[in-house]
Amino acid sequence: MRVLALSPGSLQQQLERLPALAAVAEQLGAQIQVACEPAHRPLWSLLPAVEKVIPFPFAGDPNLAEWANLLGLVREPDFQACLNFATGRQVNLMLSMSHIPVRVATEGFSSTAQVTPGQGWKPQQLASYLKPLGLSLKADDFRLSLPADAMEAARQLQPPGEGPLLLLAPDDSADDWPNERWQSLPERIRERLPQLRCEVIPPQAALPRRAAAVACADVVLSSCATTQLLTAYCGVPLVAMGSATDALPERDVIRVLAGERQALSTEEVMKALGF
Incomplete structure (x- = not known):
């Protein structure tokens, strides 16, 4: 059929x-x-x-x-x-x-x-x-089923180490979370979790590449609606900044930080991540 x-x-x-x-x-x-x-x-x-x-x-x-x-x-x-x-x-x-x-x-x-x-x-x-x-x-x-070679390619691009991987997925809009906060967040977290590994996936990355990167992460922090939805489809824990109320399912592993993304403090984001 x-x-x-x-x-x-x-x-x-x-x-x-x-x-x-x-x-x-x-x-x-x-x-x-x-x-x-x-x-x-x-x-x-x-x-x-x-x-x-x-x-x-x-x-x-x-x-x-x-x-x-x-x-x-x-x-x-x-x-x-x-x-x-x-x-x-x-x-x-x-x-x-x-x-x-x-x-x-x-x-x-x-x-x-x-x-x-x-x-x-x-x-x-x-x-x-x-x-x-x-x-x-x-x-x-629904869950995405990604090819094994795509998953392995994503793992090869991850930073070395044995610690948990935080994937940062910013948006490319003018009202996104400030760039300096994206850059400083990993070091703030490492003050409490020294073994943290961190990877950034840009919104310009090809969708299959983004999906594989998300699927191989331990947790995703994203202000990009597309990457947020990919994360939900992969079943990976997610902190979604500025997401619409009907854009994501209600799950214990999905936390939505509503409101204007630029107004979110680093402390609010860290708290949503469990720190």
Whole structure:
């Protein structure tokens, strides 16, 4: 069985859809094909059930020829269902000519089932997309399964030593936690935990690299929403600075420092880390 996902939007939105598509693949034994922005192709390599990524410029006001090409690509395989996260007349025209029997979306004349987002944190809200397929979603149970070679490559980049590894994952926005506090925090912690190892993963790092670094850490401190969600998917303890209330699941190992990131003191962050 094959399922198509039309997935426009930001990198963060792609990440939020991972548990839903993983549930579809697992519960139906399905192979997934995803149409998304070309820049987001590496993300979908994190989900083994994705057999093909179709690059499509949703945000670039695609012309008729591009829609016709996409129609040709989605009519060639035998898709039994489509989860459509796109909106607009063009995507509905394309889907109405695709012959896919089950088409789930929040709106549009091409849909065979229209849904509204559910309750819970953002990945869990997509459970409504699965109901027309007779499926369920427990987004909090989703875990990334990363290749062994990627994990080993991440370990090779870690600082030497036997102590616990704190991964620092700052954001690149102007209102991030001040850089001097990021730099001074490891030494402040080493006053109490001399064997601490510390690694910094920049927000510009490729997503598979970030995911592997997170999975190999003992605890992650991050102000980057993407890295925070990757950490939740890896099941690693996390201190999330400035996270939205519905962005992360409620877990004992996840602590959220709400409010403006620049206003957070080093003492508040250390306390959240357990010091």
